[in-house]
Amino acid sequence: MILTGGRKVFSVELRSDRDVAIARRRVGDFMKEQGSRELMQARFVTAVSEVARNAVVHGGGGSLGVFSFPDRRLVGVECRDSGRGIADIDAAMVDGFSTRNSLGRGLGGAKRLSDAFEIESRPGTGTVVRLTGLLQTRR
Numbered sequence: 001m002i003l004t005g006g007r008k009v010f011s012v013e014l015r016s017d018r019d020v021a022i023a024r025r026r027v028g029d030f031m032k033e034q035g036s037r038e039l040m041q042a043r044f045v046t047a048v049s050e051v052a053r054n055a056v057v058h059g060g061g062g063s064l065g066v067f068s069f070p071d072r073r074l075v076g077v078e079c080r081d082s083g084r085g086i087a088d089i090d091a092a093m094v095d096g097f098s099t100r101n102s103l104g105r106g107l108g109g110a111k112r113l114s115d116a117f118e119i120e121s122r123p124g125t126g127t128v129v130r131l132t133g134l135l136q137t138r139r
């Protein structure tokens, strides 16, 4: 589990697009507080927005937990919903796959913009997506 060793610092309820924007801003502000450069913030908050939006649009709403890591230069996010779940995760990760006629680059894009990414989902149970972002570029 990619958030092992992390400590939850806050959470945001996700019911609407407005909450997605709030989550995006709060994660960005937290990264800034942690000394993250703007480029790293921009990448990670884009990934966070995609999974948060999925929880609202496809999962009927959910919640987002934000994690810090005492001895690692990382930020972590767990996005949960209790919606209908994803039957075929591998298919859902492929760019262009969408059950809603939208761009379908959300999950694939979120993974590419994250340092580590994991998704657990079962039809009828809901979906959990976890992602971490580096606070600084690796040297």
Ligand SMILES: Nc1ncnc2c1ncn2[C@@H]1O[C@H](COP(=O)(O)OP(=O)(O)O)[C@@H](O)[C@H]1O
Binding pocket: 050, 054, 055, 058, 059, 081, 083, 084, 085, 086, 092, 093, 097, 098, 099, 100, 101, 102, 103, 104, 105, 106, 107, 108, 127
């Ligand atoms: N939280 C979720 N709950 C249920 N299905 C989801 C969830 N997130 C993603 N999906 C499924 O995976 C597909 C691909 O997601 P994504 O790449 O974000 O594309 P889009 O949101 O544009 O359809 C969605 O169309 C949907 O079928």
Ligand SMILES: [Mg+2]
Binding pocket: 050, 053, 054, 104, 105, 106, 107
């Ligand atoms: Mg999406």
